[in-house]
Amino acid sequence: MRDLLRRYRFFLLVIILFLATVVLYSYNLRQKDTTTFFERAVLSFAAPFQSALDSLVDGTTDLWRNYLWLVDARQQNEELLQINRELHAQLRQTEEIVRENDRLRKLLAFVDDLDRAALPAQVIGEDASNWSRTIVINKGARAGLRVGAPVVSADGVVGRIIKIAPNSSRVLLITDASSAVAVLVQRTRTRGVVRGLGDSLTLEYALRDGDIREGDLLVSSGMGGVFPKGLPLGLVTAVKTDQFSLFQQVTAQTTTDFSHLEEVMVIVGDDQ
């Protein structure tokens, strides 16, 4: 028996150790939530080393990736910059479309109120002189426009067509010195004629006893047959009454911002 034990000592020890580990594992399976003293000790001992090793590996990897292994970084950078530029361009285009959409919506809403057929057009040029105020639009006789047709924006009257070509038209703005539009002061119905002063307007033939105040809105009177009645032209900015004059001196600011005019509507139809 002794010889047998001695002879198979090694295998017996292995079996005993195996069984012991199985028992240990089996015991610990029931104690999942408790950390043994041994485990705590090992973990506590290993943690600083693990931390240091981890930092070392991270540092080395970063060094390698960020400073040494940069073979395709330049190419990637170029590609990303290109993508960035394209996305920026798309974004700007989208913003432009959104703004244009807003302007056209306002313009359509304004023309809908008129109950008259209208044609949208884009401003493609301005007057070549500094004293005359005209613009060129991209619609002409082929689109059915005619000389004298009124042109409006979402904010009010722009002017009327004075020259026409097959695919473009010249519009005389209400701020031109040769432009004259019959108007009413909306609040008091005082009559007058608005003439252009380049960047602003002057109201002529407004009788001295007419009630006109700063901030009053000037609207087209419909007289003359060019502009429909009630379209806004300007807001009164100053009123002067000379002691010996028959008329008041009234200046007004246009309701339309002519320096930022991009789209207009040409009224082509008659009153419905």
Add this chain to the structure above:
Amino acid sequence: MTAFVVYLVSGLVSIFLQSSVFPLFLPPDLRPNPLLILVVFAGLSGSTARAVTVGVLLGAIQDSFSGHSLGLYICVFLTLAIVARLLADKLNVESPALFMLLIAGGTLLQIVLVGILLTILADTRTVFYILLPSIPQQVLANVLFTFFLFLCFTRLTPAGRGRRRARGLLRLGKQHGA
């Protein structure tokens, strides 16, 4: 004929600048008038026949792109070309400074003529309210643009014949000094 075509092409480029490019960046009073510069240049450098033809042609181009009646700028530019032609025989047209002074004078003359013609013939009384305040800016814009053109010409032209000519900007006509 070649000179005529050069003036025509230059005039079309100028009118394109005036009606479609300058308005994008400059307010009306600060927009230079390259056509006026061309007319003065033609008046000073060529024969009387060429000056008159160029004045009428460029005036017609300007009229087509401004205001609403053909003829105003034909009249104004024709007058400018003839005045420049008459002065060319009496002044040292080789001087760039004098050329710029003539541009300033030409701008003033143009404003006065436009104002008078519009007031008398077109009953556009309020035009002087637009023209008078714009005089300093218009003169400044035209003189600066002429200076810019002169700089471009002298920088781009290689030293030699062209550059020597550019010192005076002008090529004298056959009648010069006669």
